[in-house]
Amino acid sequence: MDASKAPSADGRLLGTLTAAACHDLMNVFATFNQALGLMDDCLAADAKTTRRTFGIKGGFAYRERFVELTAMLRGQLARAVGLTEALALAAHSVDGQGRTVAPPEALAALVALAERLLKRRKITAEVAPSDEADPCWPTLRRADYLGPVLETILACLPHLPMGGKICLSCRPDGDALAVTLAPGEGELPDDALAAGLYAARAAGAEVAPGKTLTLVFRESPTTQPASCPPQADGAS
Amino acid sequence: MRMEDVNILLVDDEREFTATLAERMELRGLTVRCVYSGEEALKEIGADKPDVVVMDVMMPGLKGLDILRHIKATNPEIQVILLTGQAGTRDGMEGMKLGAFDYLLKPLELDALLGKIAEAAAIGGKA
Known part of the structure; x- marks a missing residue:
């Protein structure tokens, strides 16, 4: 770590x-x-x-x-x-206690906890299930990616249309975890994209270029690689 | 052997939870005793051996897993069902390794518990 x-x-x-x-x-x-x-x-x-x-x-x-x-x-x-x-x-x-969970479940928990904040703009959020049947998630502490993802969402919120929807999805990307924040339909407004980009970088996340916000979290060099099939996270 | 003949011991330091759960089980004709600590559980097991023990993992004093170890060392035929919170899933898995029949997450649905008790009792030759 x-x-x-x-x-x-x-x-x-x-x-x-x-x-x-x-x-x-x-x-x-x-x-x-x-x-x-x-x-x-x-x-x-x-x-x-x-x-x-x-x-x-x-x-x-x-x-x-x-x-x-x-x-x-x-x-x-x-x-x-x-x-x-x-x-x-x-x-x-x-x-560092508790059970091990895969990133989609951790993100779903984050969205559940942030519901009250999202409701201020009548925005709903959902987490897409993983595309792969049994993905090999990188070993990351939940806190390393949940914090930056939340800060990015909160930064985007004021720039999203009232009553809108945001979709979170994640996938393993080599030894990294990629978390994408996209609107329910269409593209992110430019000011939301800019605010989210700034917040994500300020929170220490890499951001992949594109019209959606894709945050990339890498295992630290000292972290042992994850062994499949056990799920990622948690084990701090 | 019928479910009504299965001797069940509930062990949980949450008295209201345990008493209410026991009342619901008794309404269904089951024979249930309640104790509220690990120490009481060991005494009760020594006095009148139950067929199935339903026990919380996290209790003050003797922990559920300690009692499970004792039960499996002295009365391996007693089937133990552990109760745990979501965060205690690791304890549940540990309990299974130690010989628990299964574990259930709180809050608990009675039908799920009764189903597990029936399965556990069947292994022990009851129900």
């Missing part, structure tokens, strides 16, 4: 604390999930009692509303779980 890119003590601390909090949040969500399941079980038991007693017992008056509310809570719970998983993954990118 390039020592100059090693996370600071502050970064590692924040990563460790965030990941620990995410772990506990998952325990909270697991309890919510079981409690919601138990509510469903109680409703089912009530319906059974009503049927069995021909309506003499049971018959919860607010059943339909209750079912709607539990469904809503399940949806919100799924959202919270998704965000927490993404946050844990990001936190582990600086503390």
